[in-house]
Amino acid sequence: MRILFVDDEQMILDGIQRALFDSDWEIDTADSGQKALGLFADEPYDILVSDMRMPGIDGEELLSKIETSYPDTVRIVLSGQADQAAALRSSFISHRWLDKPFDRDALLHILSLIENALESMPSREMRTLICGISSLPSPPRVYAQIQTFIQQRADLEDVAKVISEDAALTTKVLQVTNSALFSRGGETTDVQAAVVRLGVEMVSEFVLFAETYFLATSSPFLNVDKVTKESFVISKMAAEVAETIDESLVSEAKLAGLLSDLGQGALLQAFPDKAQDYLDKIAYANEAEIEQIELEMFGLADAQIGAYLLLMWGFSAEIFNAVLIGRQYERSISSCSTLPIIIHIARHLARGRDIHEEVVSSLCIADKLPEWKEQAERLRA
Structure with missing residues (x-):
């Protein structure tokens, strides 16, 4: 794996070289954005790690150019001096934000996770898909509603x-909040806590940038309202199931449920020429059939794409695992974690499908099923 670190302070670059000297990766450095672009022109890198404040081509401009010209490169910010507005803008063109001074073990861990994710991609085309997507589109009406709340100085x-009912906004809000710049209060999976931490002004700026970015990347094949509503029902039912099975997992279950269909939007954006055929084929298919269709058409299932996107964006291994294996009961019930099986149950409830008898008996939830089915039906309606 080839990694390029960019910083105008040579001491920082020297420290990085020392910290990673015994790794198996090819590490290069550049002390300016211009030099970094020159190195990319010679041979692209798998990962770019850049400071934000640099003379000439700064980090924001560099990240943007790399995103456009080399979309299969993972983009990471390593900075300690950026203002909040710059940090917010960078969140739409980078996958991670790391704080200075960097922690060697944390840096190694993150780079290893990304390496594992990239090595799992079956093709360069799929790598371009994963690295090139920063977020998914959200319905414009959601932004209008949030803007109205802000203007009215609502709570x-x-x-x-409003944010918690939208998968794309939830993803980006939590991604930004849990980045190194804002996570000093500890990691959170609660949207209200995230909004409180960001503050009204930051939320207002966030909505402005999000509206511009999400609409620019919208796919004509992606029924955003339909995806949003289905994700919301899965999230609600995941919380209900978690309250019965393991109350400590309610917050994670809501989040994993909301994001469990993340990859499908990514597929539609990446393969517009196959999108209509794909949607026709999966219209009446079950989870296992859908996965097989995706593997045959794209070489990767949407659950894998969604999970790896979340991993790139810094979400926990638990959320990653729940999104990755929560579709089919064979995988979810054999997991050492309870979260995937909660997501499995919630997805079936949300889509009005029967839950496998082995799942019902192993968790002793037969008496709760009628109530859950009624609630899911109300939410779908």
Whole structure:
């Protein structure tokens, strides 16, 4: 794996070289954005790690150019001096934000996770898909509603509620909040806590950038309203199931449920020429059939794409695992974690499908099923 570190402070670059000297990766450095672009022109890198404040071509401009010209490169910010507005803008063109001074073990861990994710991609085309997607589109009406709340100086609870009902906004809000710049209060999976941490002004700026970015990347094949509603039902049912099975997992279950269909939007954006054929084929298919169709058409299932996107964006291994294996009962029930099986149950409830008897008996939830089915039906309606 080839990694390029960019910083105008030579001491920082020397420290990185020392910290990673015994790794198996090819490490190069550049002390300016211009030199970095020259190195990319010679041979592209798998990962770019850049400072934000640099003379000439700064980090934001460099990240943007790399995103456009080399979309299969993973883009990471390593900075300690960027203002909040710059940090927010960078979140739409980078996958991770790491703080200075960097922690060697944390840096090694993150780079190893990314390496594992990239090595799992079956083709360069799929790598371009994974690295090139920063977010998914959201319906414009959601932004209008949030803007109205902000203008009326409504409670942050109201703003958080609107955001929490939208998978794309939830993903980006939590990605930004849990980045090194804002996570000093500890990692959170709660949208209201995230909105409180960011503040009204930051949320307002965030909505402005999100509206511009999400609409620019919208796919004509992606029924955003339909995806949003289905994700919301899965999230609600995941929380209900978690309250019965393991109350400590309610927050993670809501989040994993909301994001469990993340990869399908990515597939539609990446393969517009196959999108209509794909949608026709999966219209009446079950989870196992859908996965087989995706593997045959794209070489990768949407659950894998969604999970790896979340891993790139810094979400926990638990959320990654739940999204990756929560589709089919054979995988979810054999997991050492309870979260995937919760997501499996929630997805079936949300789509009005029967839950496998082995799942019902192993978790002793037969008495809860009628209530859950009624609630899911109400939410779908």
